[in-house]
Amino acid sequence: MTYSSTIEEVNSTRRKFKISVPAASIKVAFSEVASEIQKTAEIRGFRKGKAPQALIRKFYLGDIVKKAADKVINNAYSDAAKTVDFQIVSYPHIEPENQFEENNDFAFSATVDINPKIEMKDYNDISIKMNEKLNIDVENELEKLLSSYARVLGKTEKDESGRAVAQGDVANVSYTVTHEGQLLNEKEAKGQLIELNGSNLPAIEEAILGLKPNESKVFAVTYPENYQEADLKGKTVEFNLVLNAVETIVSAPLDEEFAKRLGHKTIDEASTSIRETIKKSNEEARTNVAFGQVVDHVLAKNEFDVAESLIESTIDRAIAEANANTPKGSQLKNDDEAVREKYREWANKQVRGILALGHIARQEGIIVSDEEMLRDMASYAMANRMDPRELIKRAGAQVYDEFRGQVMIRKVIAKILETAKIEYTSEK
CATH class of the missing domain: 3.30.70.1050 (Trigger factor ribosome-binding domain)
Incomplete structure (x- = not known):
């Protein structure tokens, strides 16, 4: 034409x-x-x-x-x-x-x-605070995780020495439970295995620790108000417990059978997969922590205008998301200016932050390949118990753009963290 x-x-x-x-x-x-x-x-x-x-x-x-x-x-x-x-x-x-x-x-x-194209400045050498738990040694984490899996997939063996049960052991116990003198038959257990690893109610572990085989103990346990079993919430009950035996966990050997139980062909393949999972999880956690700090710094150093339509559409999405989990009679009105005004400052910062990172991506030559985008979509699908192929098949251009944008943000933050001054603290 x-x-x-x-x-x-x-x-x-x-x-x-x-x-x-x-x-x-x-x-x-x-x-x-x-x-x-x-x-x-x-x-x-x-x-x-x-x-x-x-x-x-x-x-x-x-x-x-x-x-x-x-x-x-x-x-x-x-x-x-x-x-x-x-x-x-x-x-x-x-x-x-x-x-x-x-x-x-x-x-x-x-x-x-x-x-419009804007040249961002002063985004190198940013000071970032992170919890010290995010400063990990990947190989050390891999070793601990494999050891944990090996314990879970291992077996227990009875300790015949007659010694007292200690932290890290598995206690083979039988017990009855009473509440205000009434026997709770449904809570009775025989030959139950309890691993003393700190994951149980403290009162129960403390009572069991130090017992020897065939020794018994009567003790009270008060369950917290948020306990998962509704009939025990907030109640104080009495345990009459006997230690049948002390058992120890024999970890599964790190061999081909172990790898197969984890869904892999070889131990090397399993290690590689777990290592990548550790890396990705840590990178995502670091990105989440750094994101707000990076955006605050970059926006403080760079002034630029943004299209009003982007702010308005961001407000639209925020209201729609809020209404998705709100009963119909209590939903926010999209055309209520007072409602929209409450979201405006947040939306302005949200849009400016995303655009700023986009400008940095352009300046640094950061791109997101189709393979990276599809891999991110597949990870999201599996984490949400969805079929990755179905998600990819049904997704439209807007969904593709959203996933591509998420990957781009992570890559930009990772690039900035390469030169950032990171202070690790014990604060959460």
Whole structure:
């Protein structure tokens, strides 16, 4: 299509395309649309699709004008938008400048919001505070995790020495439980194995520690108000317990069978997979901690405008998410300006932060490949018990963009952390 265009700067985040299309191109659009309608048109006296175009233009003139105008505007604007060096972030607001007619030139304007290119500064050598637990030795963590899995997949052996049960042992116990003198039959246990590793109620572990085989003990246990078993919440009960035997855990050997039980063919394959999981988990945790600090620093050092439409759409999403978990009668009204104003400051910072990281990605040459995006989608799907193939298959362009954006943010934060001054503290 032949057209001419100019671009007017409305403000720092808005541009207006002024586009003119000659009559010859308008005439072609009319003809193409009329031919398309002709293929399916049903006019009395003619077989379907066989009516002459002159009649088509007579009976379907309104449709032809509308579809031809849409065709001309969409094609001309799309072509013009491909030639610019800025990112368009909104749908165009179209304003015709004259009547759309077959034998006349046609002019229109298309106003869009943009994300102008900005050179970010002072994002290196940022001071970041992190909990010391995020400063991990991957190989050490791998060794601890493999050891933990080996214990879980191992077996217990009875200790015949007659010694007292100690921390780290498995106590083979039998007990009855009473509440206010009433026996709780459903709580009785025989030959129950309790690993003394600090994961049980302290009162129970403390009572068992130090007992020798066949020794018994009567002790009280008060259950917390948030205990998972509703019938025991907040209650104080009495245990009459006997230690049947002391057992020790024999860890499973780190061999091929161990690897298979973890879903891998070899121990090397299992180690590689677990190592990558540790790395990714740590990187994500570090990114989450650093994100807010990085954004605060970058925004304090860089002033720039953002398109109002981006802020408004961010507010729309925030209200929609809030309403998703709210009963209908209590939902927020999207068009309530007081409600929108409560979200505005947050939305402004959210948009500016994401755009700032995007500018840094451009300056640093950081890109996200399709493979990285799809891998992130697959990880998300598995974490949420979804079929990765179904998620990828059904996702549209917007979902792809969201995952690509998430990966981009992590890569930018990782890049910034390479030169950041990180202070590890014991604070959470």
